[in-house]
Amino acid sequence: xxxxxxxxxxxxxxxxxxxxxxxxxxxxxxxxxxxxxxxxxxxxxxxxxxxxxxxxxxxxxxxxxxxxxxxxxxxxxxxxxxxxxxxxxxxxxxxxxxxxxxxxxxxxxxxxxxxxxxxxxxxxxxxxxxxxxxxxxxxxxxxxxxxxxxxxxxxxxxxxxxxxxxxxxxxxxxxxxxxxxxxxxxxxxxxxxxxxxxxxxxxxxxxxxxxxxxxxxxxxxxxxxxxxxxxxxxxxxxxxxxxxxxxxxxxxxxxxxxxxxxxxxxxxxxxxxxxxxxxxxxxxxxxxxxxxxxxxxxxxxxxxxxxxxxxxxxxxx
Ligand SMILES: [Zn+2]
Numbered sequence: 001x002x003x004x005x006x007x008x009x010x011x012x013x014x015x016x017x018x019x020x021x022x023x024x025x026x027x028x029x030x031x032x033x034x035x036x037x038x039x040x041x042x043x044x045x046x047x048x049x050x051x052x053x054x055x056x057x058x059x060x061x062x063x064x065x066x067x068x069x070x071x072x073x074x075x076x077x078x079x080x081x082x083x084x085x086x087x088x089x090x091x092x093x094x095x096x097x098x099x100x101x102x103x104x105x106x107x108x109x110x111x112x113x114x115x116x117x118x119x120x121x122x123x124x125x126x127x128x129x130x131x132x133x134x135x136x137x138x139x140x141x142x143x144x145x146x147x148x149x150x151x152x153x154x155x156x157x158x159x160x161x162x163x164x165x166x167x168x169x170x171x172x173x174x175x176x177x178x179x180x181x182x183x184x185x186x187x188x189x190x191x192x193x194x195x196x197x198x199x200x201x202x203x204x205x206x207x208x209x210x211x212x213x214x215x216x217x218x219x220x221x222x223x224x225x226x227x228x229x230x231x232x233x234x235x236x237x238x239x240x241x242x243x244x245x246x247x248x249x250x251x252x253x254x255x256x257x258x259x260x261x262x263x264x265x266x267x268x269x270x271x272x273x274x275x276x277x278x279x280x281x282x283x284x285x286x287x288x289x290x291x292x293x294x295x296x297x298x299x300x301x302x303x304x305x306x307x308x309x310x311x312x313x314x315x316x317x
Contacts, residue, residue: 005315006118006127007036007045008111013132015100019088023261023298024132024146032130032294035304036311044317046124050111050131052103053154057113060157061150061184063141070148074102091143101133105148108133108293112155112248115291120163120246126282126290126314128251130307134295136178136250137203145176145203151293153184156248160190169194169244171235171278173271174252174295175262177217179205181250186210192242194235196227198255198262214238220263224270227255231277239281246289247282253297253306261298268302268309275313290314 014026036042058067070091077089078099088096108131115127135152137145152170159165170185172178172195185191186208199207199217207215216230253271255264275292282290292314297303 002122002125004046004124005044005311006115006124007047007130008050008115008127009130010050010107010111012100012103012107013130016104016133017098017100018096018146024134026132027300028297028303029130029132031300031304032307035308039308041308041311041317044315045311048114048118050107050114050129052106053109053113057158057162058109058149058154060161061140061153066141066143067149070097070105070143071102073097074099091148092145095143095146095148101148105133107131108135109149109151109154112151112291112293113158116155116159116163116246119289119291120159125288126279127292128311128314129291129293131294134252135293136172136174136181136252136295137176138180139183144180147180150180150184152248152250153181155291155293156185156191159246165245166190167192167242167244168246168248169239169242169281170248170250171195172197172250172252172295173255173274174250175255175259175264176202176252176296177205177207178250179203182208182213186213188212192238192244194239196230198222198264201262218264221265223265224267227264227266227270228273231274236277236281240284243285244281246286246291247278249278249290249292250295251292251310252295253303256297256299256302256306258302259297259299261296268305271306272309272313275310279313
């Protein structure tokens with residue numbers, strides 16, 4: 001059995017930029033990289049460069065028209081810029097594309113797919129994708145909330161359809177509800193999704209009661225200890241019952257106490273604990289196979305420390 005933890009990223013993920021002052025910024029990845037070097041954790045990870053996702057694989061989770069619209073917008077933007085127009089195309093009030101965004105979108109989903117391939121091939125025990133744009137708000141047909149393509153949903157569907165797995169799980173610990181993932185996988189009982197999120201909060205979305213969803217809305221100011229109890233009593237038994245052959249994580253770190261994007265009270269130790277619990281489920285049922293993808297996390301220092309805690313738990317160092 002492979003023991004290494006993979007770390008997937010690509011330069012294009014830095015070049016997608018939604019403008020000065022936007023919280024979902026390239027500096028998020030710099031903060032993570034700096035922390036890995038500073039702590040020496042970098043040396044414990046197997047670094048890989050992502051390759052672009054194939055459109056046919058993105059179509060496992062998205063409507064073909066949605067992908068064509070994004071690609072068309074990218075092409076139109078290039079022409080507009082050449083003609084002296086604006087540098088960005090707005091997709092929703094807080095989500096926009098620049099000239100590099102389409103490549104970043106393909107690389108972010110491609111990282112999740114490559115990580116899935118490498119873990120299923122036994123080259124890596126588990127993997128983290130340090131990518132942007134994030135994905136969990138992207139629905140089958142709509143880009144929103146800083147997200148264009150749903151990296152984790154694509155990878156989960158890819159594991160089922162291209163590798164023939166029968167059961168997988170998606171864990172989402174971002175402070176926001178992963179409405180996009182829910183839209184894509186709701187009712188697909190091969191995929192169990194376990195999530196907690198601040199509620200009421202962004203996005204305004206009907207929370208599914210489908211049998212494959214374990215949704216735990218929690219009020220603002222919920223602390224890590226309460227989250228841990230909910231995870232222990234609500235997620236873990238359902239995960240053990242589902243016996244996933246692989247686990248995918250929407251790893252958002254904006255539930256951190258220092259992150260002003262949300263009002264939950266998690267700290268690094270909670271992310272370490274969560275990751276250990278997820279990895280333990282993977283060890284029981286899935287030969288340790290976990291693929292985790294960066295979602296939110298906007299307080300740069302807290303983000304970097306939290307990703308470090310997440311990676312240490314994945315790598316067991
Ligand atoms: Zn978030």
